[in-house]
Amino acid sequence: xxxxxxxxxxxxxxxxxxxxxxxxxxxxxxxxxxxxxxxxxxxxxxxxxxxxxxxxxxxxxxxxxxxxxxxxxxxxxxxxxxxxxxxxxxxxxxxxxxxxxxxxxxxxxxxxxxxxxxxxxxxxxxxxxxxxxxxxxxxxxxxxxxxxxxxxxxxxxxxxxxxxxxxxxxxxxxxxxxxxxxxxxxxxxxxxxxxxxxxxxxxxxxxxxxxxxxxxxxxxxxxxxxxxxxxxxxxxxxxxxxxxxxxxxxxxxxxxxxxxxxxxxxxxxxxxxxxxxxxxxxxxxxxxxxxxxxxxxxxxxxxxxxxxxxxxxxxxxxxxxxxxxxxxxxxxxxxxxxxxxxxxxxxxxxxxxxxxxxxxxxxxxxxxxxxxxxxxxxxxxxxxxxxxxxxxxxxxxxxxxxxxxx
Amino acid sequence: xxxxxxxxxxxxxxxxxxxxxxxxxxxxxxxxxxxxxxxxxxxxxxxxxxxxxxxxxxxxxxxxxxxxxxxxxxxxxxxxxxxxxxxxxxxxxxxxxxxxxxxxxxxxxxxxxxxxxxxxxxxxxxxxxxxxxxxxxxxxxxxxxxxxxxxxxxxxxxxxxxxxxxxxxxxxxxxxxxxxxxxxxxxxxxxxxxxxxxxxxxxxxxxxxxxxxxxxxxxxxxxxxxxxxxxxxxxxxxxxxxxxxxxxxxxxxxxxxxxxxxxxxxxxxxxxxxxxxxxxxxxxxxxxxxxxxxxxxxxxxxxxxxxxxxxxxxxxxxxxxxxxxxxxxxxxxxxxxxxxxxxxxxxxxxxxxxxxxxxxxxxxxxxxxxxxxxxxxxxxxxxxxxxxxxxxxxxxxxxxxxxxxxxxxxxxxxxxxxxxxxxxxxxxxxxxxxxxxxxxxxxxxxxxxxxxxxxxxxxxxxxxxxxxxxxxxxxxxx
Numbered sequence: 001x002x003x004x005x006x007x008x009x010x011x012x013x014x015x016x017x018x019x020x021x022x023x024x025x026x027x028x029x030x031x032x033x034x035x036x037x038x039x040x041x042x043x044x045x046x047x048x049x050x051x052x053x054x055x056x057x058x059x060x061x062x063x064x065x066x067x068x069x070x071x072x073x074x075x076x077x078x079x080x081x082x083x084x085x086x087x088x089x090x091x092x093x094x095x096x097x098x099x100x101x102x103x104x105x106x107x108x109x110x111x112x113x114x115x116x117x118x119x120x121x122x123x124x125x126x127x128x129x130x131x132x133x134x135x136x137x138x139x140x141x142x143x144x145x146x147x148x149x150x151x152x153x154x155x156x157x158x159x160x161x162x163x164x165x166x167x168x169x170x171x172x173x174x175x176x177x178x179x180x181x182x183x184x185x186x187x188x189x190x191x192x193x194x195x196x197x198x199x200x201x202x203x204x205x206x207x208x209x210x211x212x213x214x215x216x217x218x219x220x221x222x223x224x225x226x227x228x229x230x231x232x233x234x235x236x237x238x239x240x241x242x243x244x245x246x247x248x249x250x251x252x253x254x255x256x257x258x259x260x261x262x263x264x265x266x267x268x269x270x271x272x273x274x275x276x277x278x279x280x281x282x283x284x285x286x287x288x289x290x291x292x293x294x295x296x297x298x299x300x301x302x303x304x305x306x307x308x309x310x311x312x313x314x315x316x317x318x319x320x321x322x323x324x325x326x327x328x329x330x331x332x333x334x335x336x337x338x339x340x341x342x343x344x345x346x347x348x349x350x351x352x353x354x355x356x357x358x359x360x361x362x363x364x365x366x367x368x369x370x371x372x373x374x375x376x377x378x379x380x381x382x383x384x385x386x387x388x389x390x391x392x393x394x395x396x397x398x399x400x401x402x403x404x405x406x
Numbered sequence: 407x408x409x410x411x412x413x414x415x416x417x418x419x420x421x422x423x424x425x426x427x428x429x430x431x432x433x434x435x436x437x438x439x440x441x442x443x444x445x446x447x448x449x450x451x452x453x454x455x456x457x458x459x460x461x462x463x464x465x466x467x468x469x470x471x472x473x474x475x476x477x478x479x480x481x482x483x484x485x486x487x488x489x490x491x492x493x494x495x496x497x498x499x500x501x502x503x504x505x506x507x508x509x510x511x512x513x514x515x516x517x518x519x520x521x522x523x524x525x526x527x528x529x530x531x532x533x534x535x536x537x538x539x540x541x542x543x544x545x546x547x548x549x550x551x552x553x554x555x556x557x558x559x560x561x562x563x564x565x566x567x568x569x570x571x572x573x574x575x576x577x578x579x580x581x582x583x584x585x586x587x588x589x590x591x592x593x594x595x596x597x598x599x600x601x602x603x604x605x606x607x608x609x610x611x612x613x614x615x616x617x618x619x620x621x622x623x624x625x626x627x628x629x630x631x632x633x634x635x636x637x638x639x640x641x642x643x644x645x646x647x648x649x650x651x652x653x654x655x656x657x658x659x660x661x662x663x664x665x666x667x668x669x670x671x672x673x674x675x676x677x678x679x680x681x682x683x684x685x686x687x688x689x690x691x692x693x694x695x696x697x698x699x700x701x702x703x704x705x706x707x708x709x710x711x712x713x714x715x716x717x718x719x720x721x722x723x724x725x726x727x728x729x730x731x732x733x734x735x736x737x738x739x740x741x742x743x744x745x746x747x748x749x750x751x752x753x754x755x756x757x758x759x760x761x762x763x764x765x766x767x768x769x770x771x772x773x774x775x776x777x778x779x780x781x782x783x784x785x786x787x788x789x790x791x792x793x794x795x796x797x798x799x800x801x802x803x804x805x806x807x808x809x810x811x812x813x814x815x816x817x818x819x820x821x822x823x824x825x826x827x828x829x830x831x832x833x834x835x836x837x838x839x840x841x842x843x844x845x846x847x848x849x850x851x852x853x854x855x856x857x858x859x860x861x862x863x864x865x866x867x868x869x870x871x872x873x874x875x876x877x878x879x880x881x882x883x884x
Contacts, residue, residue: 010640
């Protein structure tokens with residue numbers, strides 16, 4: 001998983017590195033293992049790449065040391081989702097591989113042909129899903145694969161900045177206005193003297209990663225025309241309708257599952273309560289462990305509906321159920337706001353391998369027994385699509401059917 | 407009737423076009439051999455349109471019944487006064503009256519002095535140091551502009567809402583203030599830098615003819631100041647504009663229209679009080695629909711807008727009646743009548759506009775006339791000149807494409823078809839998003855939001871007010 005962002009200032013009075021830094025913080029939820037930031041002063045690309053989170057490892061004077069009016073950033077769950085040199089920087093979210101070889105294809109093409117053709121030639125040299133930002137000495141280029149698996153949005157700030165990012169959270173954080181989603185297969189080239197938007201001449205059926213809506217994207221983001229919070233509330237309603245429980249309290253596992261739980265409670269009429277407080281950073285448990293403390297009084301003597309966003313191996317969920325029982329919960333009914341994960345993701349999202357997925361060969365009843373819950377229920381894929389009102393998704397990790405993205 | 411137009415762009419081309427339809431014999435004085443004016447005028451005088459003597463010389467040769475001054479810079483240079491003194495009838499504000507456009511300091515000061523609706527807090531500065539000190543003391547959201555009208559150049563609107571980006575924004579503001587002075591954008595004005603409170607919202611223009619007492623409002627038009635698609639990029643003189651089927655825009659209410667008109671009326675009166683002579687010519691209000699006032703004044707034009715004229719003139723059905731009313735110095739009872747169709751205008755500019763105009767100069771452009779005719783759109787020439795039968799870019803906004811239809815979206819589609827008929831070996835660009843359903847929807851949402859907050863403020867008696875509480879000082883109401 002990864003997040004990308006970029007800023008183009010049309011006027012050199014702007015130093016954009018701190019803007020890019022805050023953008024990276026806003027997409028940090030998409031990957032915390034490594035990051036890169038690259039800024040051009042229109043003569044040379046200056047960059048910093050590190051492992052760790054942006055906030056913990058990038059010092060303020062390092063940010064202000066990067067001078068220039070155009071820049072890009074990337075965060076990732078892997079060692080590095082990108083390439084940096086002193087004339088080109090590329091960051092992507094997806095499954096492509098970009099080494100010196102691919103970067104050289106782009107470098108040579110940009111030097112010899114029309115820039116749109118050059119970007120296309122580079123795209124032909126890579127294989128996989130991607131939303132990417134490319135920084136050259138004087139341009140910012142954003143591109144999305146033909147199916148638009150990963151999200152990418154564009155916006156602006158006043159008369160000064162053009163802004164791109166994986167999610168709108170990285171627009172809001174710097175006060176940018178969302179213009180729209182960059183379309184699948186589209187290339188956007190931002191230059192001091194023009195913005196070119198080149199649409200895919202032979203568009204395909206989009207295949208947006210459906211995992212974004214239930215898990216990946218931030219609650220405050222809007223991607224592919226969907227408000228994430230709205231979608232999660234719709235899912236909560238669908239869960240309540242299709243997976244009802246006679247219970248006393250609804251508890252959501254923070255942060256992602258809170259909207260599911262709110263809507264489940266509103267729809268079912270069962271009151272919602274706060275069951276957990278996190279200690280440490282609000283980062284994804286599937287990506288990085290963090291401690292979760294229980295609030296003592298919320299569940300004592302009560303029949304609990306516990307709502308989470310996904311179950312991967314079942315170990316975390318088993319611990320949570322156990323904790324609730326130890327705090328005096330009479331019953332624990334687990335409801336999951338996403339469909340079963342049954343297969344790996346070839347497009348760069350770290351869904352565990354098949355033999356690590358609890359849902360692959362266990363029924364709901366068996367899962368309930370394993371995690372020590374009274375009952376267990378998933379949202380099914382059909383219901384998720386119903387919430388989204390479309391069929392334009394990659395549902396590979398839930399259905400084992402994958403789109404052709406190259 | 408002999409009608410002489412002064413100016414060089416698409417605005418003048420569109421005015422001349424209507425004059426021809428009125429049956430006038432058209433003459434033109436321009437900086438360049440504008441192909442549109444060249445085609446329509448009986449004689450085109452290429453001269454310095456800022457030079458009153460040169461214009462008077464041409465006028466004396468022609469002996470026109472009406473001289474219509476389209477260009478603001480000509481008004482600022484006193485060309486209207488010179489032609490009047492030579493004994494000819496002129497539609498165009500006097501040099502003194504044109505200060506309402508030339509100097510935003512004069513305009514803002516006038517609105518303040520007469521307590522006019524739609525005003526904004528502002529301050530002008532004599533030098534970089536003063537402005538820099540102010541930026542240090544008041545690190546808020548501001549618009550920083552050259553005090554003088556500079557064709558959209560040098561305007562920065564900086565929202566300062568994220569405390570963590572304050573330092574970067576402060577640096578940018580100060581660098582911009584220096585740029586305004588270094589580039590001499592305010593020319594001879596005493597206080598070259600203007601900083602005013604930042605407002606946000608949908609913009610629109612209400613253009614009016616006035617004899618100084620009576621006012622003839624034209625259709626409201628919405629211009630698009632950002633250079634590039636998606637409302638992104640530097641400020642320009644305007645990259646295209648739209649107007650509705652009726653006199654109002656689809657996203658404005660009757661009240662928005664009426665308020666805007668009343669502001670123009672009051673400003674006409676205030677100018678007369680201030681300078682001691684009636685305002686005679688065209689006065690256009692460039693407004694923004696804000697939560698503070700509803701219609702809020704961004705600037706005034708002492709002439710018709712560009713591109714806004716190109717939305718208006720092809721549809722204005724009684725230009726002759728208006729011109730004759732103006733000749734009698736009395737337009738009482740005259741109202742403008744328009745074709746009941748929506749319009750879209752988009753401007754094709756060469757790469758380089760607006761920030762690197764030199765690179766966009768002197769490139770040949772070709773027009774496929776046959777294909778163009780099929781689109782139903784019409785071209786008006788701006789910064790394009792004719793040389794040896796060929797057309798070349800002048801570096802600024804080149805060709806304005808006009809179309810009218812049952813809806814803005816349909817007109818926009820016609821313009822897009824026409825844009826394909828204009829080609830060059832140099833890169834040309836225009837805003838494909840103007841007049842699209844998506845952008846109109848966005849405008850509706852922006853306008854609704856501004857009106858909602860405005861209504862809330864109105865109910866509490868807060869219109870036009872700002873209340874700040876400063877620690878140690880207390881409440882400050884302005």
